[in-house]
Amino acid sequence: MPFQEIKLYQAGTFVAGNRLLDPEQRSVQARTGRSNSLTSGHRACQGCGEALGARYVLDAAMRATDGKLVAVNSTGCLEVFSTPYPESSWQLPWLHSLFGNGPAVASGVAAALRATGRDDSRVVGQAGDGGTVDIGFGALSGMFERNDDVLFVCYDNEGYMNTGVQRSGATPPGAATATTKALGPEPGNVFGQGKFVPLIAMAHEIPYVATATVAELRDLEYKVEKAMSFHGARYLHVFVPCPLGWRAAAADTIKLARLAKESGVFPVFEAEHGEVTEVSRIRRQVPVEEYLRPQGRYAHLFGDPGRPDVVARIQARADRNIARFGLLGEGDE
């Protein structure tokens, strides 16, 4: 289920506690027998959105496939913090090859499973935004157009965090990174660049494309399980705040993810065969400033005198998302 059917607004969240739900409706994480595919003890930073996202994604995929799952990982934070020699946090078969080839490696694994008669096992490829939208993009598009039986998951923290917070093709305008510092007349990342790969994935008309955030983990699990109900190429783009790279409090990861959605900065939706099928509507709209202010990467927008003009441009982008995806529809979500 994408959203819990009962509403119980707890302090500071919009999420119902599992103990109030029927056991069958509990999240994968709340169940006994969860696979702990990415088990504890890894070296991720406090408040790492990617570690949280990966844990939910893989456990949900493991549940959906009855444990018949192989993971392929591109180079990046997730790969580095999970496998410092001689330790590994992975409790499923896991292969890391290179930075730019995750989707192609995953295609190869899927082909091998078919060729060796083991196609009851499924494949998840995973990478950060750099490995997905930049260096791995050609391989990703190839995997999509061939409709290979791979779920590819992008954990989008909007920059090259593993190498020291440089700009990627997924870095939003205005954000300061090590290569787009708050210097000069147009501080931070420039407007008019970058790409939103979920829409490009949809252009391949693959069976399933979805976006999600680590603020709504039941929704994330739901989308993983739904993705695994399809065969062919599937793409899941998960918004994962990075306290280190965003210069935000480790405790604010969930909050920032939620504010990204509630401000319209990050649209959450599903699409099948190139058409949007579901949109997660904004429950309580907030101005983008509420999302931007807690993040050090936007600090240059809020000093004295600050850059209200830049904030306004970011708000305009969010408003465009809201209009484009109908994020303020009549729904009561």
Place this chain on the structure above:
Amino acid sequence: MRSQLEGSQAVARAVALCRPQVIAAYPISPQTHIVESLSDRVRTGELAGCEYLLVDSEFSAMSACIGASAAGARSYTATSSQGLLFMAEALFNTSGLGLPVVMTLANRAIGAPINIWNDHSDAMAMRDSGWIQLYAESNQEAVDLHVQAFRLAESLSVPVMVCMDGFVLTHAFEEVDLPTQEQVDAFLPPFVPQQLLDPDDPVTIGAMVGPEAFAEVKYLVHATQVAALDEVPAIAADFERAFGRDSGGLLKRYRLEDAETVVVALGSVLGTIEDVVDSLRDDGFRIGVLGITCFRPWPHDEVRAALGDATRVVVVERAFAVGAGGIVGQNVRDATRGLPVVVQDVVAGLGGRPITRTSLRGLFEDVVADRLDASHLHFLDLDVELVQRELARSRARRRSGPHAEHMLRDLGTVASGTPHGGG
């Protein structure tokens, strides 16, 4: 069965007989006929159960082979030239992970200037990638080396590259004795992977390794290659027993008995060299040929033994290390260190320039007469005057423009229709 076949078709049939389970390939001349033929074989069901991935690049081709091999499938690709370099990162990854992928390399020059014709610049650029490199002299040997390559790769869990000269072999129609399926099945057992992505027994492949063990992991890659120095001849001996043909192995010795002068070379030029050596022998010259079939790992001791009685060695190679000299030559000098032998490097046949009997005979006569200055790198049939005219042009004007265009205009070259246009 003996047939008159194009080299690419022969190799595609040989690969099909090896029952690859995953093929991932991206087209590049002159590799295309091989992967086209394999595509046909998958589509017609001749290669039943094989998954053929039409990937977006050579980088993805090798990457898919990495995934497929780690997931337990016998994996194959083919490429050439720029394609091999586009794979470079994945080549090192394949060997570092110890995945027994087999690849055909239809050798071709590397640009710029862009050039689709044969030389060994591609393979030589990747000589330190941790792949075993075997070089075919003929299409028969290319066929035989592929059958051996799968067995070698899987017995040591190491990737193997079979190099065959682009166009010269891939597009040549000649006689090939193709083995039967039963013969190949008896020689090449089903793939049993050393490591496997298996949900019932999960392992982590490709973990990060820091300074505490990186050298040791890399040492094992080296040790595996060294082990191949025993495995390559053992498999060749097995092959001869099974197929009745002496094919493969580390080195090919031709008329080395009492040879004072030895020509060292790799690949299809060996045949032409052997013809020239025969004629020189007829004229009383004590000259022989040492063919390098296995260039990586480098058969140091075997080369040293083979050249132990020579006084002059001339290495004819289709590539060179820019700014340094011969590549095979450097390895030969290393193998003959301390022996009373002079090793000369001669670069020949770059970018498809034919290596002719006439030029080789002239070269070998110079070598035998000690007329070749061992302190220089030599280029066979180099148009020295053309080079000098272009250098003069460059000196005369700072913004003199692109060399390649000037030199072509200088030559008046337009059509490829002369006998000198190909190789």
Place this chain on the structure above:
Amino acid sequence: MFSVRIHGRGGQGAVTAAELLSVAAFDEGRHAQAFPTFGSERTGAPVVAFCRIDDRPIRLREPVMDPDAVVVQDPTLLHQVALFAGLSPEGYLVVNTSAPLERLGLAELVEQLPDGHVVAVPATEIARVHLGRPLPNAALLGALAALTGEVSLDSVCDAIRDRFPGHVGDDNASAATAAYEHVRTAAVGPARA
């Protein structure tokens, strides 16, 4: 060793002709090697293909520099390409033309070659009759077989039919046969074959 150089234009099948010739020789139990000069595939560009035939295995990989026979598929190449470079003084020449060789400016060359070693074959016309298409390949191979005797007409026709199953192969074999008969019976050029 008998070596042949075939000059044509991209799309005329020079490479296929060399391959078929090698197959014909192979079928007669001889060793043969065929290969093209390799270029980008462009229709109409000058193309050269080679074939060597021998009684022992062929190791040589250089292009055919001193052919025993030259086949010219397209007479418009005459003044573009060095068609006759290295042609042996005892060599053979087959030219696809319905015009007398003298009119092509080849009288001098014809004089230098032995009697009966030069033939002009209207291969394109023969092809039009037998295939309905202007593909001179098979006819030129038939003519070469007749002129040189290096391979038999039967082997040439078998190689053609093997490569092109069905009526395409049969029609091409007919064209080869017609050209073979043409060379064997007709007075062609100054030399009588």
